[in-house]
Amino acid sequence: MITTDKDLTLKPLMGKSGQAFMGEYPNGERVFVKLNTTPILAALAKEQITPQLLWAKRTAGGDMMSAQEWLNGRLLNKADMNSKQIAQILLQLHRSKALVNQLLQLNYSIENPFELLQDWDRNAPMQLRQNTYLQSIVTELKKNLPDFNPELATIVHGDVRHSNWVITTSGLVYLVDWDSVRLTDRMYDVAHILSHYIPYSRWAEWLSYYGYKNNDLVKKKIYWYGQLSYLSQILKFYEGYDMEHVNREIYELRQFRNLF
Known part of the structure; x- marks a missing residue:
């Protein structure tokens, strides 16, 4: 080699x-x-x-x-995201204290929910910030910030969409493209998976396998961070001039909100 x-x-x-x-x-x-x-x-x-x-x-x-x-293999598709390997890899990532310490040494800061929204506002172009529907969601999220304990902050990948996962011909799964890595609540990644890929009827099963309790507090966090994941994807697709996926994310965001 x-x-x-x-x-x-x-x-x-x-x-x-x-x-x-x-x-x-x-x-x-x-x-x-x-x-x-x-x-x-x-x-x-x-x-x-x-x-x-x-x-x-x-x-x-x-x-x-x-x-x-x-790697000889392919990117995962949406149907692949039900795999237990996804939950296993995320759990391994989120439990790593060594990776948290390494990011802290590199001067990464721990971000609370309000700071995550501020980051979206700061990076969103005028067209998104002036979108009435999206701004109503940002305003609602700011008024309903979830509890956050910085001592429990973990490393998160920050963009766990299916196209950032690779499966090799031998069946190994890897998470790639680490440009969005940050330190915050692990729900940042978890809610993205649940909101975008796992049917609502299977959330309890997925959460149990990952190690989360399926209670009202967890569901409130999924609701909050799930909406943030849609906002983040809308911004990424908009920056890539992919209006088809922007509109799809907005549509799916509306569907997600209807679950609660």
Whole structure:
């Protein structure tokens, strides 16, 4: 296995904002190359949450380039998200104190629910901030902030949509694309999975497998963080000029709110 960028040819990967590449060596060996990804990639790979890190170096232009093993497999689809492996991987991630400490050492701050909303407001373009329906939800969420104990904050991936999960031909599942990693309530990830992929009738089963109690307090958190997950996806798709998915997320947000 090659552990250098010597003679490496890069081919941009679609849909990755110019930051991700397929790297190929003269002998045909391939690697996945990413610019400026999270500095905790090595630790995530050590926990087998993400593919093995082969090497990392700073380019002449100042970017940090990292190379991971190239996986033979495919991205998960929506139906795959029912897999118990998803809950297992998230639970392993959320329980890792070492990853939390590493992010704190890198000056990541613990974000409470209000700060998460502030971050959305700060990054949302005028067109989204002026959308009456979306703003009514943001206002409602600010008025109904869930309880938050910073001492219980965990590392969260921050964007656990199905296209950020990979399954190999041997059946191993990995979580990839760590550009949205943050420190906050684990419900940030959990509610995204439940709101977008798990039928309401199976929430209790999923929560039990993950290790959560299925009570009113948990449901209130799912309601709050689930709506935030839709707002976050709407913003990501809008930034990618994908209005079809923006409108789909808004429609599904309305459906989600009708569950409560």
